[in-house]
Amino acid sequence: MFEKEKNYSPNLEELKSHYRSVITLLGEDADREGLLKTPERVAKAMLNLTHGYRVDPHEVLLSAKFKEEYSQMVIVKDIDFFSLCEHHMLPFYGKAHVAYIPNGYITGLSKIARVVDIFSHRLQVQERMTLQIKQCIQDTLNPLGVMVVVEAKHMCMQMRGVEKQNSITTTSDFTGAFNQAKTREEFMNLIQHGSL
Ligand SMILES: [Zn+2]
Numbered sequence: 001m002f003e004k005e006k007n008y009s010p011n012l013e014e015l016k017s018h019y020r021s022v023i024t025l026l027g028e029d030a031d032r033e034g035l036l037k038t039p040e041r042v043a044k045a046m047l048n049l050t051h052g053y054r055v056d057p058h059e060v061l062l063s064a065k066f067k068e069e070y071s072q073m074v075i076v077k078d079i080d081f082f083s084l085c086e087h088h089m090l091p092f093y094g095k096a097h098v099a100y101i102p103n104g105y106i107t108g109l110s111k112i113a114r115v116v117d118i119f120s121h122r123l124q125v126q127e128r129m130t131l132q133i134k135q136c137i138q139d140t141l142n143p144l145g146v147m148v149v150v151e152a153k154h155m156c157m158q159m160r161g162v163e164k165q166n167s168i169t170t171t172s173d174f175t176g177a178f179n180q181a182k183t184r185e186e187f188m189n190l191i192q193h194g195s196l
Contacts, residue, residue, distance in 0.1 A: 009054075015043035049084055052121030060115060061140040064108035071144070073183075075099045076112045077191045085156050086123035094152030094168070096120075096130075097191040100137055101144040101177050112137070126152050130171040138175050145176030147187050 019039035023030045030039070077097040085092050096116045119132045134148045149172040158165050177183050 010047060012040075012043055012047065015046065016040050019043055048121075049082075050121055050123065052118040055118050057115045057118040057136045058140050060118065061107050061111050061136065064111045065105050065141065066107070067104060068102060068106045069104070070102055070106060073099050073101050073186065074106065074109075075187065075190055076109055079113045079116045081116050081120040081150075081152075083120035083122070083124045083126075083129060083152075085154060086125055088156040088160075089123065090154070090156040090159065092124075092126060092152045092154040092156070092169075094150065096133065096151075097149045097187075098133065098137070098146070099148075099178075099187045099190075100141065100146040101183075103142055103144045105141050105143075107137075107141055126150055126154075126169055126171050130173045134173045134175060143176070145174065145178040145183065147174035147178040147184060148172065149188070149191060 016039040019042045020030050023035055023038060028035060030036075075097070076099075077095075079096040079098065080093075081096055082091055082093040084090065098112050098116070115133055115136055119129050119136070130148050130150045133150075134146050137143065137146045137148075149170065151168050151170050153166075153168055157167065174184065178187070
């Protein structure tokens with residue numbers, strides 16, 4: 001089973017004052033007109049981009065867990081996501097594809113997308129996000145197998161010119177029935193498409 005995640009309520013005022021300091025430390029005048037409301041806007045934006053810390057993805061899946069004998073692969077593909085890399089706090093974004101093979105229980109399709117949304121709205125690395133989505137579905141639905149594929153572009157690579165500007169990073173993780181190459185292939189064939 002999984003551990004229930006603890007709740008944390010961030011302090012907007014404190015965040016604002018820190019972002020004001022950051023602006024000043026960057027050599028800007030935090031009091032000039034265009035920047036006056038920036039600390040508040042950035043603080044609110046960051047709270048939104050990290051709202052995933054304040055939602056328990058397990059509960060989201062359990063809230064729509066239905067008994068069902070269907071035992072073929074269920075696929076939710078092309079789930080758009082936006083996340084922040086934890087090393088630079090710059091965006092990485094792309095698509096997640098999720099498949100699972102039910103073992104007596106299914107969940108609402110929109111809940112799968114919600115789980116991606118929750119884990120992506122945290123400071124992340126793509127590898128861990130992929131694993132967490134997989135594990136959350138495995139732990140709550142106990143399916144015969146789960147597979148998650150994530151394709152993303154990382155602004156920390158693109159903006160800083162570290163690597164090729166248009167490179168796409170792909171990660172995948174799976175459990176159970178997806179240990180069979182044939183099952184993975186079936187999923188991969190179904191999500192084949194062009195670029196992001
Ligand atoms: Zn980064």
